[in-house]
Amino acid sequence: MDVVRIMESLAEQGVTVLLKADAERMREGVKPWTFVASGAPFREDLLVRTDAASVEACLEICLPRLRTFGLAIPESGA
Known part of the structure; x- marks a missing residue:
């Protein structure tokens, strides 16, 4: 999976993308991403978000x- 390619593609289309790993949730074993x-x-008020x-x-x-x-998004396969 080429996450960088996917994020770059979204950014090129005007979308701001954040991918975060939360250390505290990782320690707790609760959807850290x-x-x-x-x-x-x-x-302005719409966003796509998930924790997983x-x-x-x-x-x-x-x-x-x-x-x-x-949005045109590259296939997630590597």
């Missing part, structure tokens, strides 16, 4: 939703 995408072409157990799980949840907004 967060994915957030916001900005154009979205309305892995980067892959975040992308499996968020990428299909981003595609429904008409």
Whole structure:
């Protein structure tokens, strides 16, 4: 999975992307990864966000939703 390529593609389309690993949640074993995408072409108050157990799980949840907004996203396969 080429996460950098996916994030660059979104950024090129005007989307701000954040991928975060939370140390405290990782120690607790509770969904330590967060994915957030916001900005154009979205309305100001709309964003796509999830917390999950892995980067892959975040992308499996968020990428299909981003595609429904008409964003071109490279396939997540490496």
